[in-house]
Amino acid sequence: MQRRIESTQRPRPARALACLTAAAGLLFLAGTTSAGDGDGPSAATALQETRLTMDKWIETQQIISKERKDWQQGKEILLGRLDLVKSEVTTLEEKIRQAESTVGEANRRRDELLAENERLKAVGAQLGDGVTGMESRLKELLDSVPQPIRTKLLPLSQRIPEDPANTRVSAAERFQNVLGILNELNKANNEITTGYEVHTLADGRPSEVQAIYVGLAQAYYVSASGEAGIGRPGADGWKWESSKAVAGDVLMALEILQGKQTPAFVALPVRIQ
Secondary structure, X not given: OHHHHHHHHOHHHHHHHHHHHHHHHHHHHHHHHHHHOOOHHHHHHHHHHHHHHHHHHHHHHHHHHHHHHHHHHHHHHHHHHXXXXXXXXXXXXXXXXXXXXXXXXXXXHHHHHXXXXXXXXXXXXXXXXXXXXXXXXXXXXXXXXXXXXXXXXXXXXOOOOOOHHHOOOOHHHHXXXXXXXXXXXXXXXXXXXXXXXXXXXXXXXXXXXXXXXXXXXXXXEEEOOOOEXXXXXXXXXXXEEEOHHHHHHHHHHHHHXXXXXXXXXXXXXXXXX
16 A cells, blocks of 8 residues: 555656746746847746746645645554554454354353253153152052051142142152151151041941051050950051950050050060061
8 A cells, every 4th residue: 555655646746846847947048038139028027937937836846745744644644544453453353263262162061061951851850750659659658557647647748749740849859758758657667656546346336446556567456345456557558357355455555655554565466477
């Protein structure tokens, strides 16, 4: 750009200067010739024209100087703008490189997160299947749990979803609920539980009885009339059978548990399966 400006601007003042110089020389020669012929007015006219020509020449030199100065200033402005544009281009290129690096890092991180998300989904699906199986087995187990314990576990057992495939409860909450039920069952299996229940006696009449549950595998009851029975868990719930022989021992065990008798060894029949 600089060379083009110099090649188009500089010859113009040079040609103008050459033309004015030649014109001034011709006028000077004409004025000299006229003066030699003794023509006074012509000489004065030539002198006047020469002065005018010199004024024009001086004016032209001033114009040329001004144009040269303006051209130099314009050149400096253009060079400054060119440097500024080059600096901006360099800055933009650096920002582009940084943006490309940032985008590359973001894409890499996104791919890692997507892969981690897929892995977590797979693990979540496995956990969901696992807790669904545990809940199904717990439901079967709760059918054979003594009624007092089942009533105690009701707040937890009601939280087991009816349709595991369409539940909003998270797998973590379901696991926590399963563990809570298992903890209560394990606790109950190591304790002796007593309570009042209604059972059908040997004569077919329903009657209120006092029941003793030894863990989750054995139970006994005795009525106010002295009728007794033995209960064991089955696939469809607890199975009870009358047994008058254990009435005294069951009543003794109940009184010991209630603090009415001194602690003593009481022999009750147990069936181990």
